[in-house]
Amino acid sequence: MKYFGRVSLAVIAFFSWTLLIFYYYYVHGNVDEIYVLVAIIYILVGWWLGKQYDKAKFYSEKDPLTQAYNRRYILEKLPKLFSTVDRRKNESISVLVIDVDRFKEINDTFGHQKGDVVLRSIAATLRRNIRRGDYVIRWGGDEFLIVTPNTSKDNILPLINRIERELSETSKQLSLTISISIGVANYPQDSTDFNELIKIADNNMYLEKEKKKKSCSI
Structure with a gap:
């Protein structure tokens, strides 16, 4: 099974949250530890959603028994x-x-x-x-x-x-x-x-x- 969905959504989550943290640091001069924890959770959720996309795409294209295209x-x-x-x-x-x-x-x-x-x-x-x-x-x-x-x-x-x-x-x-x-x-x-x-x-x-x-x- 390919990892396109997982990698794509995890990368999007990482960069979007990184930009948000930089913005928060620029405005407030510091970043609370809670934001780092939320960022990790955000990336993990992105990975999980990407995994669901990959599974759906796989089963729409492949035969589950043989892994050949359907x-x-x-x-x-x-x-x-x-x-x-x-x-x-x-x-x-x-x-x-x-x-x-x-x-x-x-x-x-x-x-x-x-x-x-x-x-x-x-x-x-x-x-x-x-x-x-x-x-x-x-x-x-x-x-x-x-x-x-x-x-x-x-x-x-x-x-x-x-x-x-x-x-x-x-x-x-x-x-x-x-x-x-x-x-x-x-x-x-x-x-x-x-x-x-x-x-x-x-x-x-x-x-x-x-x-x-x-x-x-x-």
């Missing part, structure tokens, strides 16, 4: 992201739809607490492997998105490989198999509508899932 946040952010794409330079934004394989089976076999651990581990893995300026979103249930500006399908493959390698190590640590299926769509090449991009990436993800099922059955 659906509401990315839907509000997308118009700005799309507006930064310069088509003359062939710039694009890649949207990855990520679905946890056999997640219901994990919940049924190991319990929902273990399922929560799996979701948190996957979200943490996704965050560790993206670039600064990319976004990890919990889209719903066991489905995540990665929105990555200024990239293309060609350089998405190394990202997918890194994620899958790390999840393989996580599987060993948790003593269960964690695998994901990923589908990709690009703005504006595949579509200029976000809902359509999600649909395309989702279809590609299910094609990937079907490939895995067929390879396992052979």
Whole structure:
């Protein structure tokens, strides 16, 4: 959780009360000790109010379980992201739809607490492997998105490989198999509508899932 609200309000409280004390000293020639005590309380109240702001902002943007951004946040952010794409330079934004394989089976076999651990581990893995300026979103249930500006399908493959390698190590640590299926769509090449991009990436993800099922059955 960021400290913007806490630091900002504490600093405002400090400087406003400092100015008040200087004014009191200028007018009366001294400052009672009680004013110093009140100043400390004033700053602490500012810190507390800032903390409430930070918490409210955090829960308006993040999924509490996984710490990934939530659906509401990315839907509000997308118009700005799309507006930064310069088509003359062939710039694009890649949207990855990520679905946890056999997640219901994990919940049924190991319990929902273990399922929560799996979701948190996957979200943490996704965050560790993206670039600064990319976004990890919990889209719903066991489905995540990665929105990555200024990239293309060609350089998405190394990202997918890194994620899958790390999840393989996580599987060993948790003593269960964690695998994901990923589908990709690009703005504006595949579509200029976000809902359509999600649909395309989702279809590609299910094609990937079907490939895995067929390879396992052979």
